[in-house]
Amino acid sequence: MNSELTGILASFIITLLIGIPLGKYLAKMFAGEKVWTDILKPIENGIYKLSGINPNEPMDWKRFLKAMMVINSLWIVYGFFVLMYQDKLPLNPDGNAGMSADLAFNTILSFVANCNLQHYSGESGVTYFTQHFILMFLHFTSAATGIAAAVGVFKAFRDKTTNDLGNFWNYFVRSITRLLLPLSIVIALILTFNGTTSSYEGKDQFISLQGDTVHVSRGPAAQMIAIKHLGTNGGGWFGANSAHPLENPNYVTNMTEIIAQMIIPIAMVLAFGYFIRRKKLGWVIFGVMTIGMLMLMIPTISSELGGNPAIARMGISQTSGAMEGKEVRIGPAATAYWSTLTTIVSTGSVNGMHDSTMALTGLWQLLGMMINSFFGGCGVGVLNYVIYVIIAVFISGLMVGRTPEFLGHKVEAREVKIAALVTLLSPFLILAGTAISSYVFNHYGNADWATKPSAWLNNPGYHGFSEMLYEYTSSNANNGSGFEGLGDGNIFWSVTTGLIIILGRFLPIIGPVAIAGLLAQKKFIPESAGTLRTDTVTFGAMTFAVIIVLNALSYFPALALGPIAEYFSMLK
Amino acid sequence: MKTLIQSIRLTLVLIVLLCVIYPVIITLAGKLSKGGGDGEKIAVNGKVVGYAAIGQKFDKPQYFWGRPSAVGYNAAGSGGSNKGPSNPDYLKDVKSRIDTLLKYNPGLQKSEIPADLVTASGSGLDPDISPESAKIQIKRVAQIRKLDEAKVASLVNAHIEAPLFGPKKVNVLKLNVALDELK
Incomplete structure (x- = not known):
């Protein structure tokens, strides 16, 4: 086996070696059991005291969601104005300008939502101040928001009958102090000692060996890149994201970043099982998600290593695989591996340009984001999966003619309605967005806008359609990667994707929290011979089938017009 | 409230x-x-000529060339071409890069050209090329500089980095700095 494939394998093994114990730790830590990080308690108590928070106040699901929504709304207002007036603030050594209102709108929603779609380039669109005080701040807090919401749901599912989801502030603060911050410090140190810049120096200038004058953007990037991956955020320091040699200088940093973005999503799934004292359920979900991941990953790696058939026809040597948009130090295998993980766990950082990947790779990337729960983002991946579980429970209940139950609570019309609405929301937002943009592109191509719609696309034909489909899919999934050829830095794209981002973020969090809260209030029914057990392989397979059927029905026509059509057009 | x-x-x-x-x-x-x-800098005679991690433009025939760049190696920004695999304009670009390589490198066969030398990198700042991409340029560089081909070849071999995991690579700037010192 060559060093590229062993590199992937090693990355995956290390991910499991960290992710599995981390899951057990998170379950214990959030349940309030004794863990070694209790030494951080004085710091946390200081935070609570300064904030006037009682971390032990019980919260029902409405109070829980209120706390979450209030603080998230606050960040939107704060970030929007700071981004617009960043040119008047300190830490702007490169003299970058303030953002326009539509760009600030898109950027702040995108970062609050843990999406990190970027319609600006880091080198010129933001300052060191906004990179740290807005974007990196939200890297931490949006990830912690997702984790806290998931833990509230865990708590509701664990207790027999309760109104109490636990305290939002408590989960939120501990996600930062006992998970995100300590691990970010470790990752940032690895990055900076491998060549990622970490000082506040501004742009540098030198004369190259050939005599050209070159400017180099720099800045305190290692700090942000650490949490960008750990928190499944994805919004990078530089325009080229983790393909940039200062953001991802060598194969060691590449492994570090790819491992960092997977450990919390894996840990949260297992933590679910351990927390509700049904560890088998956690492992069954882990199994379903891993199979889903491999089904997307193996064809991706094989299509990238196979190279571009159109270039193969030119008669050159493509033994290394497809190289357009990729970096030599990373190579196509690790880029393909990354592209699958970044789309399934909603990180959306890239170490190679997705727009230039092979047609079928684009299909797998899109599917990963559409399903969005093969591990999924920090906290929210589990929540998305819970929605699929509720649907699966409901369908199974219908098949055997019994009232559906989940973890000892009857699943009734109200919960199923919420789950159905959340499930239908994604295809609605993605397909309506793509339909509107396609319509505008076709019928108003010469409209007198800042960017003419006819100039939106960087590629003709099927691939151009994929660029639009990808943008909305990524927005809805809160992924943030893009087919970056799309001319998205204008009011049409900033506003439409901004709205989809925020709906695609909060409704899929509110839905599961409400379902969990409603279920937990109901009478507990002990398991009997007639109970549909949800921690079995059979039920895991059922959920998997529901995921595949729902997504195939929703998206096959759109996918057929984009990547699938492009693939067949290239077989000559 | x-x-x-x-x-x-x-x-x-x-x-x-x-x-x-x-x-x-x-x-x-x-x-x-x-x-x-x-950022780690590389200096020649005390003068900074670049960053180890940031690729720079090499199009003069006496230097080893790096990969095509969608941003012209302007490190004040970064980015790839974002051309799709089936884009006809893009495929034309690749063809013309192949033709340029064939023109400047005497005796080079089309089938020897590695893909990384005719495709743009993701960042536009890729500092590396594959060892094969360096090897096919040895003849050209040696002829223009009137150096012994074997000497240049051993210099290239000395600059191949083979990490435990991940692809083998050659840092173009480091190679060219060493090449200038070769007499």
């Missing part, structure tokens, strides 16, 4: 922790790294 005030206070506390204390710790630790957290 109470929730809002709690939110404001918590946000302020976390800003101090996450946006001041945390990054400053990393910056201070980074001072101990190679390059001091500013």
Whole structure:
């Protein structure tokens, strides 16, 4: 086996070696059991005291969601104005300008939502101040928001009958102090000692060996890149994201970043099982998600290593695989591996340009984001999966003619309605967005806008359609990667994707929290011979089938017009 | 209202922790790294000629060439071509890069040209090329510089980095700096 494939394998093994114990730790830590990080308690108590928070106040699901929504709304207002007036603030050594209102709108929603779609380039669109005080701040807090919401749901599912989801502030603060911050410090140190810049120096200038004058953007990037991956955020320091040699200088940093973005999503799934004292359920979900991941990953790696058939026809040597948009130090295998993980766990950082990947790779990337729960983002991946579980429970209940139950609570019309609405929301937002943009592109191509719609696309034909489909899919999934050829830095794209981002973020969090809260209030029914057990392989397979059927029905026509059509057009 | 005030206070506390204390710790630790957290520079006779991690434009025939760049190796920005695999204009670009290589490199066969030398990198700043991409340029560089081909070849071999995991690579700037020193 060559060093590229062993590199992937090693990355995956290390991910499991960290992710599995981390899951057990998170379950214990959030349940309030004794863990070694209790030494951080004085710091946390200081935070609570300064904030006037009682971390032990019980919260029902409405109070829980209120706390979450209030603080998230606050960040939107704060970030929007700071981004617009960043040119008047300190830490702007490169003299970058303030953002326009539509760009600030898109950027702040995108970062609050843990999406990190970027319609600006880091080198010129933001300052060191906004990179740290807005974007990196939200890297931490949006990830912690997702984790806290998931833990509230865990708590509701664990207790027999309760109104109490636990305290939002408590989960939120501990996600930062006992998970995100300590691990970010470790990752940032690895990055900076491998060549990622970490000082506040501004742009540098030198004369190259050939005599050209070159400017180099720099800045305190290692700090942000650490949490960008750990928190499944994805919004990078530089325009080229983790393909940039200062953001991802060598194969060691590449492994570090790819491992960092997977450990919390894996840990949260297992933590679910351990927390509700049904560890088998956690492992069954882990199994379903891993199979889903491999089904997307193996064809991706094989299509990238196979190279571009159109270039193969030119008669050159493509033994290394497809190289357009990729970096030599990373190579196509690790880029393909990354592209699958970044789309399934909603990180959306890239170490190679997705727009230039092979047609079928684009299909797998899109599917990963559409399903969005093969591990999924920090906290929210589990929540998305819970929605699929509720649907699966409901369908199974219908098949055997019994009232559906989940973890000892009857699943009734109200919960199923919420789950159905959340499930239908994604295809609605993605397909309506793509339909509107396609319509505008076709019928108003010469409209007198800042960017003419006819100039939106960087590629003709099927691939151009994929660029639009990808943008909305990524927005809805809160992924943030893009087919970056799309001319998205204008009011049409900033506003439409901004709205989809925020709906695609909060409704899929509110839905599961409400379902969990409603279920937990109901009478507990002990398991009997007639109970549909949800921690079995059979039920895991059922959920998997529901995921595949729902997504195939929703998206096959759109996918057929984009990547699938492009693939067949290239077989000559 | 109470929730809002709690939110404001918590946000302020976390800003101090996450946006001041945390990054400053990393910056201070980074001072101990190679390059001091500013990026590792390469100097010739005390004059900085570039960054080890940042590729630069080499199009003169006496130097080893790096990969095509969608941003012209302007490191004040970064980015790839974002051309799709079936884009006809893009495929034309690749063809013309192949023709350029064939023109400048005597005796080069089309089938020897590695893909990385005719495709643009993701960042536009890729500092590396594959060992094969360096090897097919040895003849040209040696002829123009009137150097012994074997000598240039051994220089290239000395610059092949083979990490435990990941692809083999050659840093173009380091190779060219060493090439200038070769007499």
